[in-house]
Amino acid sequence: MVHYQARLDTTFAALSDVTRRGVLEQLGGSDASISDLAQRFHMTLTGMKKHVSILEQAGLVSTEKVGRVRTCKLGQRRLEEEAAWIEQHRQLWSARFDALDELVEHLKRKEKADAQRKRR
Amino acid sequence: MVHYQARLDTTFAALSDVTRRGVLEQLGGSDASISDLAQRFHMTLTGMKKHVSILEQAGLVSTEKVGRVRTCKLGQRRLEEEAAWIEQHRQLWSARFDALDELVEHLKRKEKADAQRKRR
DNA sequence: CTTACAGTGAACCACATGGTTCACTATCAA
């Protein structure tokens, strides 16, 4: 359960960079080498290597080096935990706002009743 | 559309810290002051203030100061975009892996056929 | 009025991040 939080830390951090999200998108289409990705995102090989390492660390990408080229593809982790976390908290959000909605409704009804009482 | 990416950046970054996720969880239960949160997470007021500011910046928390106490509650943004991004990419993931599954199935059938051909 | 309390802002610290260059290794191709 300690790992769970650390995992969310690293995954969300990995997703918090526009380049890395772009790489995931790219790899969703087709596998690619470091050079491919570096060129696509206007970056040095070294820079792209770092991004790929971070994604790999988070389990979102897996790589294999054959000959001199390292091929990157989508990894085993499918963001289940992250999706679950977000969904769970969206429900909390909704619960809170539904409560607010109900309060508003309650106040509306009360206001109406008060107005009627006044009229009497 | 440029804002969209920047927004994802700041939101995922906001979610990438275990303390901030804890604060969201807490606020899902009930509103709280900075002092409440600081105490709950064993941190100075100043430190907690920074976290709250980051969450507020990301639209995940909203605050109001009345008297000397600032009350924090869940904000307007309900992680729709983030949930959508993750779901969309989970589908990409699935598509890629389904393709892999099919390839494996294909190879299995081929292997079987080859074996039968050999036997003749 | 005085004291205590809640928050704020500036300054500081150690460390992480996103990027670069440079020197290097290993592999492919002529």
Next chain:
DNA sequence: TTGATAGTGAACCATGTGGTTCACTGTAAG
């Protein structure tokens, strides 16, 4: 063998992050 190509790692740089302390403001309460 010679050269070009793909990647790697170390070092460096500017900036950001998560946290602190300290000095301060404003508000509540005796």
